[in-house]
Amino acid sequence: MIEIPQAVRQAALELQRQQPDPLAAYIYDLPALDAHLQRLTGDLPPQVELFYAVKANPDPRILHRVAAAVHGLEIASGGELQLIEPLLDSRPFIFGGPGKLDSDIAAALAAGTDALHVESAGELERLIALAEAAGLVAPVLLRINPRLPERMRTRLTMAGCATAFGIDEEALPGVIARARASRWIKLQGFHIHALSHQLDAERHLSLLDHLLRLSLDLAREHGVELRTLNLGGGIGVNYTDPAHQYDWSRFAAGLHERVQQPALRDIRLRFEMGRYLTAFCGYYLMEVIDLKRNHGEQFAICRGGTHQFRLPPAQGHSHPFVCLPGRGGRPDSQTLHHVRLTVAGQLCTPKDILARQAEVARVAIGDLLAFPLAGAYAWNISHQNFLCHPAPRFHYLEKSLDTPEESR
Numbered sequence: 001m002i003e004i005p006q007a008v009r010q011a012a013l014e015l016q017r018q019q020p021d022p023l024a025a026y027i028y029d030l031p032a033l034d035a036h037l038q039r040l041t042g043d044l045p046p047q048v049e050l051f052y053a054v055k056a057n058p059d060p061r062i063l064h065r066v067a068a069a070v071h072g073l074e075i076a077s078g079g080e081l082q083l084i085e086p087l088l089d090s091r092p093f094i095f096g097g098p099g100k101l102d103s104d105i106a107a108a109l110a111a112g113t114d115a116l117h118v119e120s121a122g123e124l125e126r127l128i129a130l131a132e133a134a135g136l137v138a139p140v141l142l143r144i145n146p147r148l149p150e151r152m153r154t155r156l157t158m159a160g161c162a163t164a165f166g167i168d169e170e171a172l173p174g175v176i177a178r179a180r181a182s183r184w185i186k187l188q189g190f191h192i193h194a195l196s197h198q199l200d201a202e203r204h205l206s207l208l209d210h211l212l213r214l215s216l217d218l219a220r221e222h223g224v225e226l227r228t229l230n231l232g233g234g235i236g237v238n239y240t241d242p243a244h245q246y247d248w249s250r251f252a253a254g255l256h257e258r259v260q261q262p263a264l265r266d267i268r269l270r271f272e273m274g275r276y277l278t279a280f281c282g283y284y285l286m287e288v289i290d291l292k293r294n295h296g297e298q299f300a301i302c303r304g305g306t307h308q309f310r311l312p313p314a315q316g317h318s319h320p321f322v323c324l325p326g327r328g329g330r331p332d333s334q335t336l337h338h339v340r341l342t343v344a345g346q347l348c349t350p351k352d353i354l355a356r357q358a359e360v361a362r363v364a365i366g367d368l369l370a371f372p373l374a375g376a377y378a379w380n381i382s383h384q385n386f387l388c389h390p391a392p393r394f395h396y397l398e399k400s401l402d403t404p405e406e407s408r
């Protein structure tokens with residue numbers, strides 16, 4: 001059972017009333033975002049930091065709210081650096097990701113990055129040259145791609161296998177030696193973003209135990225003074241069974257237990273979470289334009305589509321939704337009862353499907369389908385220009401019961 005908050009429902013219907021054309025829109029529930037972040041940061045031990053991976057949702061209004069709540073921001077491009085520039089007075093930032101441009105590295109150094117996550121031996125050489133040219137010592141975490149037991153993996157694994165990310169354990173001794181030898185590098189520790197879509201807190205904690213042991217061993221073996229350990233992001237969102245989400249309380253309790261260990265007492269542990277921070281505050285809305293049967297399957301053709309909400313095909317799931325009777329509440333609207341509904345958008349491709357064969361008690365042309373869990377990797381990962389459809393509308397709830405005045 002999915003709950004759509006009353007404030008979101010009201011705003012959705014008001015947005016629909018404001019325009020004659022069928023509606024496609026995102027609604028972001030900012031008070032819910034604040035409450036979620038407050039809970040997450042409030043549960044953490046003092047030596048654990050929560051950074052936000054901007055790539056999950058770089059919407060400036062979201063970014064401002066998140067930046068006010070978390071310990072810092074993680075960026076992975078020069079574009080993201082420009083975006084967070086207005087926030088740099090109040091929050092530290094870290095710069096990771098593959099394929100960094102020299103110009104981006106130089107800009108991050110000049111902007112006073114808290115740490116650069118170095119992805120390879122070649123990137124380290126470029127960084128040394130750039131730091132020397134700027135006369136700035138670069139704070140560095142080396143990103144490791146360690147061996148990882150099979151049982152610790154998820155369906156989106158970035159480490160423990162051949163990926164474009166991080167430094168192979170075999171190459172690591174040479175890279176550490178080079179970093180330690182350069183006066184332009186301040187090696188502060190390691191970075192390991194091993195996987196995404198972690199839904200199980202116990203499995204997550206045992207992965208962390210593995211990575212903590214590994215990092216401590218590597219530091220001891222290679223003479224690295226370990227000050228910061230960035231253990232990545234990766235907490236998942238349960239899209240197909242929304243009532244059962246990741247057990248954050250268990251995770252936070254597990255962190256409290258771990259930071260008591262003498263070996264970890266003086267090390268700052270850092271996470272850079274994306275999806276789990278912003279997914280829950282977002283809703284994508286599509287208005288039903290047409291209802292039709294094709295080869296035995298019932299379709300709803302809706303305003304918008306995967307060019308605005310690519311998350312379902314990107315994850316390969318049928319996204320849950322709730323049907324809100326808006327214009328579709330009119331007596332003359334074509335209405336269906338107790339159907340299995342496949343939801344398609346406006347694109348000329350059979351891949352433009354957001355939900356498949358979902359059980360619906362009642363649906364009518366003019367109804368709004370509200371997709372929850374749409375606040376991360378949704379609009380910003382979509383192929384927005386395909387077919388030249390306009391962007392959806394965006395509305396931000398500022399109070400828990402709000403009317404939609406500020407839309408764009």
Ligand SMILES: Cc1ncc(COP(=O)(O)O)c(C=O)c1O
Pocket residue numbers: 053056096097193195196197232233234235272273274275276
């Ligand atoms: C290096 C790195 N850190 C953090 C994240 C955020 O991951 P998530 O959104 O799963 O928390 C990603 C996502 O791709 C990443 O590549």
